[in-house]
Amino acid sequence: MLRRHPWVLPASFLLLPLLVYFAFVILPTLNSLYYSFTDWVGYGDDFNFVGLANFEKIFTDRLFGNAIKNTAIWLALAMTAPTGFGLVLALALQGKRRINTIYKSLFYLPICLSPIIIGIIWVWLYSPKLGIVNIFLRAIGQDHLATAWLANPNTALYAVFVAWAWQQTGLNMVIFLAGLTSVPTPLVEAAKVDGANYWQTLRQVVIPMLRPATVVVFALTAINALKSFEVIWVMTMGGPFNKSDTLAVFMYSESFRKFKMGYGSSAAVVLFLMTMVIIALYFRQTSKAEELYD
Amino acid sequence: MLNKRLLTALLFILVSAFLVAPAMADDLMGDFTVSHYFGGFGGEYIEEIVDEFIAANAGLSHAESPVDHEQFKTSILVQLAGGNPPDTFSYWAGARIQFVVDGGRLQPIDDVWEANDMGSQFPQAVIDNAVTYDMHRYALPLTLHWVGMFYNTALFEEVGAMVPTTWDELVDAAEKFKMAGIPAFALGSMNRWPGQFWFDMILLRTAGNDYRNDLMSGKASYADEEVVRAFGMWKELVDAGYFYPDANAYDWDEAANQVANGEAAMTLMGTWIGGHYAGLGLEPGADFDYFSFPTIDEDVPRASLGPIDTFVVSADAANADAAKAFIVHLTDPDIQAKFALGAGNLAPSLRVDTGIYNDVVARIAAEIAADPVFAFNYDLATPPPVAEVGLNSFSEFMANPGDYAAMLERVQADAAAEFAGMEG
Numbered sequence: 001m002l003r004r005h006p007w008v009l010p011a012s013f014l015l016l017p018l019l020v021y022f023a024f025v026i027l028p029t030l031n032s033l034y035y036s037f038t039d040w041v042g043y044g045d046d047f048n049f050v051g052l053a054n055f056e057k058i059f060t061d062r063l064f065g066n067a068i069k070n071t072a073i074w075l076a077l078a079m080t081a082p083t084g085f086g087l088v089l090a091l092a093l094q095g096k097r098r099i100n101t102i103y104k105s106l107f108y109l110p111i112c113l114s115p116i117i118i119g120i121i122w123v124w125l126y127s128p129k130l131g132i133v134n135i136f137l138r139a140i141g142q143d144h145l146a147t148a149w150l151a152n153p154n155t156a157l158y159a160v161f162v163a164w165a166w167q168q169t170g171l172n173m174v175i176f177l178a179g180l181t182s183v184p185t186p187l188v189e190a191a192k193v194d195g196a197n198y199w200q201t202l203r204q205v206v207i208p209m210l211r212p213a214t215v216v217v218f219a220l221t222a223i224n225a226l227k228s229f230e231v232i233w234v235m236t237m238g239g240p241f242n243k244s245d246t247l248a249v250f251m252y253s254e255s256f257r258k259f260k261m262g263y264g265s266s267a268a269v270v271l272f273l274m275t276m277v278i279i280a281l282y283f284r285q286t287s288k289a290e291e292l293y294d
Numbered sequence: 295m296l297n298k299r300l301l302t303a304l305l306f307i308l309v310s311a312f313l314v315a316p317a318m319a320d321d322l323m324g325d326f327t328v329s330h331y332f333g334g335f336g337g338e339y340i341e342e343i344v345d346e347f348i349a350a351n352a353g354l355s356h357a358e359s360p361v362d363h364e365q366f367k368t369s370i371l372v373q374l375a376g377g378n379p380p381d382t383f384s385y386w387a388g389a390r391i392q393f394v395v396d397g398g399r400l401q402p403i404d405d406v407w408e409a410n411d412m413g414s415q416f417p418q419a420v421i422d423n424a425v426t427y428d429m430h431r432y433a434l435p436l437t438l439h440w441v442g443m444f445y446n447t448a449l450f451e452e453v454g455a456m457v458p459t460t461w462d463e464l465v466d467a468a469e470k471f472k473m474a475g476i477p478a479f480a481l482g483s484m485n486r487w488p489g490q491f492w493f494d495m496i497l498l499r500t501a502g503n504d505y506r507n508d509l510m511s512g513k514a515s516y517a518d519e520e521v522v523r524a525f526g527m528w529k530e531l532v533d534a535g536y537f538y539p540d541a542n543a544y545d546w547d548e549a550a551n552q553v554a555n556g557e558a559a560m561t562l563m564g565t566w567i568g569g570h571y572a573g574l575g576l577e578p579g580a581d582f583d584y585f586s587f588p589t590i591d592e593d594v595p596r597a598s599l600g601p602i603d604t605f606v607v608s609a610d611a612a613n614a615d616a617a618k619a620f621i622v623h624l625t626d627p628d629i630q631a632k633f634a635l636g637a638g639n640l641a642p643s644l645r646v647d648t649g650i651y652n653d654v655v656a657r658i659a660a661e662i663a664a665d666p667v668f669a670f671n672y673d674l675a676t677p678p679p680v681a682e683v684g685l686n687s688f689s690e691f692m693a694n695p696g697d698y699a700a701m702l703e704r705v706q707a708d709a710a711a712e713f714a715g716m717e718g
Binding site: 039041042043044045046062127128147148150151152153237239240241242253256257258259260261 | 682
């Protein structure tokens with residue numbers, strides 16, 4: 001049997017994980033897609049098929065537009081700040097000095113914390129009167145900059161982003177550190193021998209060699225940015241008055257606060273499609289990078 | 295002879311015990327699940343009440359799950375949707391219960407209501423508004439809250455402010471506090487709902503309860519002059535600088551603390567603030583007191599405002615018998631009194647002796663009895679999807695009061711869309 005059908009054995013090993021994947025990923029995704037064509041409120045058995053009505057409505061919904069705008073801002077910031085800081089930290093902390101290990105652990109620490117904990121920590125840091133952010137600003141004579149960061153409609157989204165980026169930066173640093181270990185030392189030495197200074201070596205040798213790691217960082221950051229929810233929910237619940245709503249928060253609010261599960265599911269489908277585009281781009285870039293280095 | 299009698303008596307007791315014990319156990323058996331949103335204030339009392347109920351019904355084992363007040367609003371509906379709800383749970387009377395009744399997720403308690411003559415135990419207004427939905431009894435009222443202005447008595451004395459009974463007197467008092475460098479009003483609208491009390495009270499005192507009911511049910515518009523006037527009056531107070539800054543940065547208990555600490559003079563809040571202040575060791579009537587939201591238009595009938603906490607039975611309750619027995623258990627006047635005292639609220643049951651209340655709560659009970667109307671606060675008076683729109687607008691107003699006319703046009707458009715969506 002196994003000789004005639006060699007695929008049976010590996011397939012049997014794959015069966016259980018595939019079943020789990022189907023039950024916990026594929027099925028809920030299909031379920032969301034199904035409900036996005038209905039007016040289901042989230043409980044009860046009564047609902048109607050409304051065709052594409054939810055999708056027609058969502059693209060004229062002021063709050064959806066607001067969530068798209070905030071998600072775009074979030075994504076743009078995510079692709080620059082935690083990515084850039086992650087690279088800078090990795091470059092600064094590469095090497096095996098003892099102090100580097102301590103710093104690496106410190107910057108990696110936020111990854112070990114739950115987003116809920118991260119949110120709670122930063123809510124305290126941003127507290128208008130007792131938070132360390134405003135205390136620091138007042139201590140250096142910048143009282144005019146002290147504000148209610150999470151209640152101010154102009155700062156809420158960015159204040160929450162900083163908390164999220166604090167965690168994401170550590171992850172990016174680790175990926176870049178792993179990437180740096182694969183940069184051949186002779187190549188860097190050769191550049192130095194040829195008279196390249198630090199910046200020239202970095203720009204001409206190290207960063208191009210980091211391309212596979214960079215693709216992973218960009219892809220992971222983009223996916224994490226699109227699905228970021230917990231930190232926002234803990235810190236502002238999308239407020240004040242939707243000013244820090246992202247697509248994920250919009251989806252949750254419509255589904256579970258307004259009890260429009262069908263409509264919320266249509267937002268989930270849009271978010272899913274956006275994430276799929278990012279994943280497709282990621283795989284395309286990954287395969288290009290693999291071709292380059294094969 | 296004596297031995298024979300003693301033996302007979304013992305035999306009788308043994309046989310009785312043998313016959314009765316299984317019968318009691320058969321009455322209520324199995325797992326019994328209770329979920330509620332009572333945290334610090336009332337949580338421990340609910341635990342005691344549930345424990346007493348379990349102790350009296352040896353066949354039951356129970357799991358009690360308190361959930362954070364804000365998260366409960368979502369989590370209970372997720373449980374109901376998933377078909378694995380608790381047997382009984384606390385819920386806010388009004389539009390929220392109606393919403394779940396409409397979804398077929400609660401079962402009526404008409405049978406135990408009639409069998410235990412509960413109709414005679416609660417005021418008719420409470421039965422009509424909080425208990426009855428679609429002509430059936432669904433909810434057992436456990437606590438009644440009232441929204442009023444709670445103030446720091448020492449600060450009032452310090453600046454020589456009188457307890458206001460009219461809008462002008464309220465503004466005068468606020469001005470006195472402003473002159474003394476103290477914000478008159480603390481508002482912690484981080485979780486949005488505390489802001490609703492300002493809108494509710496001004497609208498009730500200017501447009502009256504009938505108009506408000508029309509607004510809550512979608513028959514009136516947020517762009518109406520009544521609503522615009524209410525926001526306009528609220529704006530006068532905000533523009534004058536009477537509010538503690540950054541209302542949206544604080545939760546209700548932080549605002550309550552601002553009043554307790556003397557950082558602000560008063561806060562518009564529910565009677566549960568009494569439970570919070572009791573936790574801080576404040577003496578009602580001495581350290582803090584209350585006044586009813588002042589009259590604005592003399593010809594508008596007075597109305598009390600607040601939520602009523604109830605317990606309801608899930609349609610899919612695995613142990614509906616135990617849930618209904620628990621509902622009956624909650625009508626015990628001692629239990630109603632214990633919970634009300636613990637949480638600083640009022641017991642809805644007419645069988646509770648009003649002599650149990652402290653001076654502040656006793657006077658509030660008299661206010662409620664004197665007012666011809668008891669209205670539910672905004673997020674319990676209008677359906678949840680519309681309440682979401684309105685609650686956001688109150689936060690937006692506190693941040694940008696200048697744009698309220700344009701904001702109300704937007705709120706009306708969004709509310710109309712939500713009402714239309716519910717009609718399907």
